[in-house]
Amino acid sequence: MYELDADYLDQLEVIAGEIQDSEELASYLDEEEEEHYLRLKEMFEPKIGMVYDEVAAKDPLQLIALETVLLNPLFEGLYLPKILGYSVQRGEINDRYKYVRPQDHFKEVLLAICNSANFDILKKRIGQSIQMGFALSSDIWVTNLINSISNKRVRYYLQGQKLDRYRPLDARQVGYHRYQKQFKSDNFHSTEFPETISELKVLFSPLKNFLIYRIGSRWDNTSLIEPLKNFLENKAFQETEEYLQIAFLYGSFFDLDEENSKHLSKHLNKVRTGLTEFDAKWLDFILELHKREDIELDPQADLRISALLDKKVKDELTEFYNLTDLIHNEGYMNEEVQDAVRVFYSRHQGLSVINECVRAVIYGYFARLIGNLEEKSYPDFFEETKLFPVYMSIFANQKFNQDLKDLSMAYVKKLLKKFTDKRGKDYQDVKKFVSTAFVDFKFLKEKEVVELFKTRRKRKKKQEA
Structure with a gap:
């Protein structure tokens, strides 16, 4: 987990102090009326939201650290229902609509809510998130989580959120996609960068989908460049197909200065000549991206990659990008380009x-x-x-x-x-x-x-x- 920058911590510390010193909290503690807590929510959740949105836009790798800070009781459970929903959706699911790995952060946030002094109010905003999170998790994992809670009243509440209607696959699928729509406009995506081969196999799919999300959303991705450079420098990764795909996304869609372009070009061309069937795997990935609806492999992406490749290497990539350079620079309407495409196409099998x-x-x-x-x-x-x-x-x-x-x-x-x-x-x-x-x-x-x-x-x- 990446640490939260001091500036964000300072902003949250100020908000926590304001919450604890507020008249709204004093009134709520004195009278224990829900309307006083709702006033507290209306006053301070927007302030927390502003910090959250800034971190999500500029430093998404720090989101989990931010959410962990907000679990502190000084924040009185504010914003936790949203965070619980985000944690449900971050988990990678398989074709059976079950989590590939146990979702520890979902558990951490849920337990913080269950142990909050404001649980009776918060539970009115978290039912659907718990139901979906439990439906996507294994029965054993859910049972162990519920049994870890000592408060019988809270335990019974959680047991009631484990719904039989989500046992069939089609019901989970429909429920999950309906649940996702509520957060369609929210930016809450984060990821971890692997450091070992074993971590690469586990974290690759979420990392890849996170990068595609960031690319498609046109966020400021400056904070991702350093971890991407560290990824490229990891020698343990350099003979893997995962390395190739991350390098492709980085090179195609990030606006890099001269120094970072040279850094990527050096590593990319080194792997290109060392990895078996590199060009075939690269072309396969091009097709995969062309078929996806959440990313557009446009002419600028082709031109970025072409500029990084050593054209002295005589392989299919040099041949392909020489052609795409011509198409993108001269235009597909140009008759000479059409002739070049015809000649190129005839030299390879149609399929x-x-x-x-x-x-x-x-x-x-x-x-x-x-x-x-x-x-x-x-x-x-x-x-x-x-x-x-x-x-x-x-x-x-x-x-x-x-x-x-x-x-x-x-x-x-x-x-x-x-x-x-x-x-x-x-x-x-x-x-x-x-x-x-x-x-x-x-x-x-x-x-x-x-x-x-x-x-x-x-x-x-x-x-x-």
């Missing part, structure tokens, strides 16, 4: 991984443009589709063609929702284009085009007798 990566790069351009087009910009869509036959001919790949069809159909359906006047110019332009082009592309048959633009009569409601 090879490297060719699939090339298709993904080209499709990415179509997807970014068409996926972001507004309805009024449909002439740009018409223009863009002129390139479809070019790349469909080069690749001769059914999956690529299907992806273009799905992308185009989604945009056309958006247009038809916008332009509902069937006699209007916009509607007629779209209909005329689709009727010709989509048939030529073999996206639709003529009968399917007719069906797409067919006027559907609304059923008349039966008159009451």
